[in-house]
Amino acid sequence: MMKLNEMQDRIYSKEEIDKINKYFLKSKNISELLNAYCVKYIKKFPERKEFIELNDNEYVFNLIEDSNFFVNKALNDLVLFEFGTMNHDNEITYPGRLFLNNAISSLIICWERITNILSIIYEIEYDKINLRNNSFNRLHKKLISNESFKKSNIYGKVCNLRSNHIFHIINDISVANRHRISKHLIQISRLDKEKKENPNYNFDIEFIPIVTIILDNIDLIYEILEMMICEFEDFVINKSKVVHVVQKLNFKDDYDLIIRELELQGQIRQSVELVNLSNDARELLRELVNKFELDAKNEIHTYLIDIIFRLLEGCKCLKDVANCINGTINRYYPFPAFIINIQYFTYESIFIICSCYDKLGSLIANFLNFDIKNKQNYFKCIIKKLTEIEQSNEQYKDFISMLTKLLGNKDFVDLSRYRNEIFHHIRPGAFYGKEGQEVYEIRLSYLVYRNLLILEQLLKEFLKIYK
Incomplete structure (x- = not known):
């Protein structure tokens, strides 16, 4: 497990370092929880101990593991952002903002996984003909209007995602970086002339405030992940129900x-x-x-x-x-x-x-x-x-x-x-x-x-x- 140590000349505050370390521990605990789930699952379904292809329940479980993987990756990206920013004059490394953008991409990926998992568990209708109708935004709208989901403990957290600014900020950055002019170029162009014309100026420090928004997203993701794992365990282990996946990828x-x-x-x-x-x-x-x-x-x-x-x-x-x-x-x-x-x-x-x-x-x-x-x-x-x-x-x-x-x-x-x-x-x-x-x-x-x-x-x- 990664852990940030306090030291001089850091770009993160003590509060941010404490939060990052807390989330690394959460990621470790979730991994252990998922491992424990596997043991319970195999005891309940011993015929699934050795399998070639995943059934639908196992596929969704892998999506949960993938969600934890990407939110943990976002934390690692924050560690690398600090490294890149503090070594901005070293041509061997990448600029810190590249790692910050990676953290944002990891979180968007994680939000998509979570929305897909919940949509499957709560039997949201997927479009089998036009797959574009199964996009993150459209599934989210269907999910929060689902009567069964409205009664769940997770409902308020998922609604909170779109009702405040923390998701919209990282999503705007992600969309620009993936499809349009990269956000950092726009932000740098708005700096004063002295900074822009200074060849030694470290532009990465301009993006440090975004770290707070990233940490807020991570906090909400972990809350939802922990609740979702318990709900999925109850759904599959205790009630022996089977989720139904519309389109399961096969490699x-x-x-x-x-x-x-x-x-x-x-x-x-x-x-x-x-x-x-x-x-x-x-x-x-x-x-x-x-x-x-x-x-x-x-x-x-x-x-x-x-x-x-x-x-x-x-x-x-x-x-x-x-x-x-x-x-x-x-x-x-x-x-x-x-x-x-x-x-x-x-x-x-x-x-x-x-x-x-x-x-x-x-x-x-x-x-x-x-x-x-x-x-x-x-x-x-x-x-x-x-x-x-x-x-x-x-x-x-x-x-x-x-x-x-x-x-x-x-x-x-x-x-x-x-x-x-x-x-x-x-x-x-x-x-x-x-x-x-x-x-x-x-x-x-x-x-x-x-x-x-x-x-x-x-x-x-x-x-x-x-x-």
């Missing part, structure tokens, strides 16, 4: 294929290739700076800078995946393996690259002057709309054709699918234990690498037509 068919592909790819070689890719991304940034007099008020310029810096972070994440595989990661980060590991950097690289696609989509929509609705600012939605104007736009026809063909690219499709499974459903490989999980993570890092190459080429092509 079993991919497993052998992934192992074979992994053997073919020679994953560790990527560390050399990633150096070249990082250099290419930096060259793109230099080209951008040399070609244009960058204007912070120009949204296209801001998107380009945002995307290229995120690509550089994606390259760095994959290099650290290689460092984890090679056993050299502790040269750079003084943290145990349960905080800094292959999974951490793989997940971060996936979220970075998928956010780059969405930002690129918004950039292209801006460049071609067509409107996108707020809920259609995803890369796929924007590119599908491009197919409608492809034939009528001779000037950019080749570039638009290149984008539309991407929707059928296996590397792009697979990465999008895995990203959505991690963010909205359950971690791929979670059913296969530590070895299976690692196989999936290394497979995912290879997909990220392939998509980095795709994005780099798309940016190069865009810079040819952007004048």
Whole structure:
């Protein structure tokens, strides 16, 4: 279990350190509670001691475990945020704000898990045809209007989530970071001139106030998790009821294929290739700076800078995946393996690259002057709309054709699918234990690498037509 110690020159107050340590202990206690639940479950259903596929009850239990995993990850991200902020002048580490954004993403993922679990337990009707109708917001609305759920002890806590500001603040940051211009770029642009022009200014300290909001979310999540585990135990163990899952993901068919592909790819070689890719991304940034007099008020310029810096972070994440595989990661980060590991950097690289696609989509929509609705600012939605104007736009026809063909690219499709499974459903490989999980993570890092190459080429092509 992680524990923060009090020391001089910390960015956290004593109260914040005490809260973080308290929540680490809560996470440990919940893990022990879940382990005890497993023992009870196996005693009651001894035929389930050895199984290949999870039944619906076990699937939901895994979602509960996943929720605890991601809220614990958010706590680890806060530890790393402090490390990054205090070492902001060290080029080897990441900026602290990257870890803070990771904490926010982890909490949004956790809120989605909780909403799904409660919707399943209280038999909220899922749409089997249009899966978009099973989104977090729509399930939440159905859940809080459910008469049976209204009688539960958790009801007030879940309603409290949307009635105060603590969720809305982190959600706004998350949405901007994933689909639009990153929130920190907007916040930095509003700083006074002296700070912005100071090359030694530590911008990360501007984001410290968000930590309080993150801790408030964590506090509410743990309250709900503890109540939800007791309710689920009563539902399954004591009453022997079965929950019904509408769409249960199954990764079993991919497993052998992934192992074979992994053997073919020679994953560790990527560390050399990633150096070249990082250099290419930096060259793109230099080209951008040399070609244009960058204007912070120009949204296209801001998107380009945002995307290229995120690509550089994606390259760095994959290099650290290689460092984890090679056993050299502790040269750079003084943290145990349960905080800094292959999974951490793989997940971060996936979220970075998928956010780059969405930002690129918004950039292209801006460049071609067509409107996108707020809920259609995803890369796929924007590119599908491009197919409608492809034939009528001779000037950019080749570039638009290149984008539309991407929707059928296996590397792009697979990465999008895995990203959505991690963010909205359950971690791929979670059913296969530590070895299976690692196989999936290394497979995912290879997909990220392939998509980095795709994005780099798309940016190069865009810079040819952007004048």
